[in-house]
Amino acid sequence: MKAQYDVIIAGAGPAGSAAAIRAAEAGLSVLLLEKRQEIGVPVRCGEATDVKTPLRFMPFDPRWLHNRIDHFAVYNAQGERVVVPPSSETIIVDRRVFDQALANQASALGADVYASSTVIGLLHDEHGTVCGVRLKQFGTERAVRARLVIAADGTESQVARWAGLKTIPPLADYYTGIQFLLGNLRGRIDPRICEYHIGVESLAPGGYLWVFPKSGDTANVGVVIAADRARPISARAWLERFVARRCPGASILSVMAGGIPITGALKRMTTDGLMAVGDAAHQADPLTAGGIGLGMIGAEMAMQVAAPALQAGDVSARRLQAYERLWRDQFGRMHAALYNMRRILTRMTETHFDALVRTAAAMPLETMSLPDIVVGLLKNHPGLLLEARTLVSTGLLLK
Amino acid sequence: MTSMMDIRRLDRTKNHPDLLLHIDKALCLACGACVAVCPPDALFLQGLRLTVDQATCTDCDRCAAMCPVGALSLVPVSAPLVPIPPSPISSNGRHSS
Structure with a gap:
């Protein structure tokens, strides 16, 4: 040194x-x-990460690649799901x-x-x-x-x-989370699909659960919840509840936890x-x-x-400070929109979200553009119109 | 270890003078989530050991909300968490003024 x-x-x-x-x-x-x-x-x-960004910094090495992901599946608490392809090639490292x-x-x-x-x-x-x-x-x-x-x-x-x-932002702007590396999942996960499970009342208050497969029989299974809704039930308790339902009998190979500002x-x-x-x-x-x-x-x-x-x-x-401007120019509007989207999701009742997933599941999403999807959803859920306006005004839907 | 005297001297800055932050070491995963949200920077993670500087802690309770495993809680000062040396000060921990 x-x-x-x-x-x-x-x-x-x-x-x-x-x-x-x-x-x-x-x-x-x-x-x-x-x-x-x-x-x-x-x-x-x-x-989970997109594959393109890391490859701009270092050559590909199969030793850090665990798995390639073809689709994301968003589940409601009833187990109904919407399956969409990732917006960019996604891997589990x-x-x-x-x-x-x-x-x-x-x-x-x-x-x-x-x-x-x-x-x-x-x-x-x-x-x-x-x-x-x-x-x-x-x-x-x-x-x-x-x-x-x-x-x-x-x-x-x-x-x-x-x-x-x-x-230090307010607690509502933090996720608190915990993740298990689960084993013994063969036949119970699809190694090509990353799962998100959303249920603001019965699954993960203010957050979501995920199942990110690392191989045919192991996966990162975790939860984040909004830190202002983390009591009396801790993130760990929500995760244990989910695992008992989604993959009972799975073995816990590793436990990791943390918080993250959002x-x-x-x-x-x-x-x-x-x-x-x-x-x-x-x-x-x-x-x-x-x-x-x-x-x-x-x-x-x-x-x-x-x-x-x-x-x-x-x-x-x-x-x-030119660095701050570079960041804002590239991500400012998009992140403001994602921030608002999270707030909309956390305010929505679980029944409402369940219905939304049901509607979307019946739409041929792979062949539709984002505006088509939004219009389709709005037809069935006019209440969303007000919330969609927030997203339009912050630019997400105009991307 | 912060003495009871130190804690009481700083009572003015505390939200709950009668409460103390308790770390349940059996539950704590040493993940550091609490450290990130502590306004007075009173929590320290050294390796796998989380400690709190009771003299700096303001009992704001944010760390307890943030803990993914429920290992942090505010408990009455009088609860026997750690062996406290005999003190002439009454055990309710309330500031005298």
């Missing part, structure tokens, strides 16, 4: 490693730090191998990568600009200077918080000498909370702005 780098990145998840890859490609010296003993572990993720492959790619491009290395504080220069980190590695504390620090330390980001960026990205993701990316910047999709690809794209946008800024010797917030 050197005493000074161009860029120090706190957190070696997909966003942190993607930032490291782009920074190293730009010829910058990079230090990528991961506090955990092993990059990618523990997995706290449904592990092994996050442990995937995250390590990404970090290794950064390393191959020249980044210094260390696990078991925790950032414990930020260094500031006389103007208050962030100019490095204090870190703890194998029991030893040291200060390492950097021209730019990237906070990629996930939903519980301390680094973004120290930099004054982190806002507000859409922070308004401020930069300060003097520092940028936040990925979950540290709340970049996950505000409806599904999926964030692997989004975090990587966020990291790429950050470096797209940071590389020329570093070359010009200007890492002021004013200059780095």
